[in-house]
Amino acid sequence: MGQIKCDFIEVGPVQANCYFVSDEDTRECIIIDAGDDEGRIIKYIEDKKLKPVAILLTHGHFDHIGAVEGIRKEYGIKVYAAQAEEEVLKDININLSSQFIGGAISLEADEWLSDGQEINLIGEKIRCILTPGHTVGGMCYYFTSSGYLFSGDTLFQQSVGRTDFPGGSMSTLIRSIREKLFILPEYVRVYPGHGMPTSIKEEKMFNPFAVE
Numbered sequence: 001m002g003q004i005k006c007d008f009i010e011v012g013p014v015q016a017n018c019y020f021v022s023d024e025d026t027r028e029c030i031i032i033d034a035g036d037d038e039g040r041i042i043k044y045i046e047d048k049k050l051k052p053v054a055i056l057l058t059h060g061h062f063d064h065i066g067a068v069e070g071i072r073k074e075y076g077i078k079v080y081a082a083q084a085e086e087e088v089l090k091d092i093n094i095n096l097s098s099q100f101i102g103g104a105i106s107l108e109a110d111e112w113l114s115d116g117q118e119i120n121l122i123g124e125k126i127r128c129i130l131t132p133g134h135t136v137g138g139m140c141y142y143f144t145s146s147g148y149l150f151s152g153d154t155l156f157q158q159s160v161g162r163t164d165f166p167g168g169s170m171s172t173l174i175r176s177i178r179e180k181l182f183i184l185p186e187y188v189r190v191y192p193g194h195g196m197p198t199s200i201k202e203e204k205m206f207n208p209f210a211v212e
Contacts, residue, residue: 002026004124004146006191009044012036013100016063017193019150021122021143022050028122031071032056032141032150033193038067042074054121057081057109058152058193059138060088061165062097065107078110080119082130085137086112094166113139129180133173134161142184149190149200155181157190157198160209177203177210 002025008017016035022028029050034041045052052075055068060081072079081089089107092098097105113119115130127142131154138161141150153161155177163170181190186201203210 004122004143004148006146006148007048008191009037009040011040012063012066014063015194017191017195018067019191020044020048020050021124021148022048023122026122027051028053030054030056030121032191033058033064033152034067034071035064036066038070038074041067041071045075052077055079056126056141056150057085057089058140058150058154059135060085060095060107061135061153062095062100062105064152064193065089065095065105066097068107069105072110079107080111080113081109082128082137082139083112083114084130084132085135085139088135088137088167096165131155131173131176131180132167133163133169133171133176135165136167138176140181142188147185147188149181149184149188151181151190151192153193155190155203155207155210156192156195158203158207159195160207161193174210177207182210 008019019032021030092104113128117128129140134153188200
């Protein structure tokens with residue numbers, strides 16, 4: 001297996017990050033949060049000659065799931081999400097698709113994940129870390145060998161996800177960050193659902209919401 005590479009594009013009206021984590025030798029690729037702009041995502045995959053094997057979802061809000069069904073069908077791949085997020089994915093009011101885009105997105109994952117579960121994709125061991133607070137079933141994905149963490153809308157660069165949507169709780173979110181993410185090695189690179197990458201070390205030092 002080759003080196004693992006991470007790239008992303010911003011998709012949709014609120015510029016959610018859609019990530020492509022790929023093996024540079026095999027070109028096998030994991031898509032994380034196929035949020036919108038299905039055509040752009042497919043074009044990126046084809047231009048880079050990637051071979052999608054799975055879609056991982058950090059949570060079920062509309063801006064992170066809008067292109068999932070199209071991408072799943074295009075490549076015949078499985079969708080993974082936290083079991084605790086099942087209702088969010090299915091309910092158009094909880095996932096906000098009925099309010100924000102005037103449409104209805106209701107999804108079911110192919111594989112439901114539990115907290116602490118480890119899965120293996122593209123030769124990488126991925127630890128699934130349940131981090132409720134932004135939504136009830138928000139999940140971060142820790143690529144243990146590469147030192148990558150995909151934090152969804154739980155942890156941003158010097159910020160955190162909003163908690164005023166259904167199922168949100170600021171106290172729960174901060175506890176998730178401190179007890180689940182800040183215990184990871186400081187070198188871990190954090191790739192959030194919006195905005196630019198950061199690191200565990202940087203957030204432990206400078207995040208005004210999560211620093212004690």
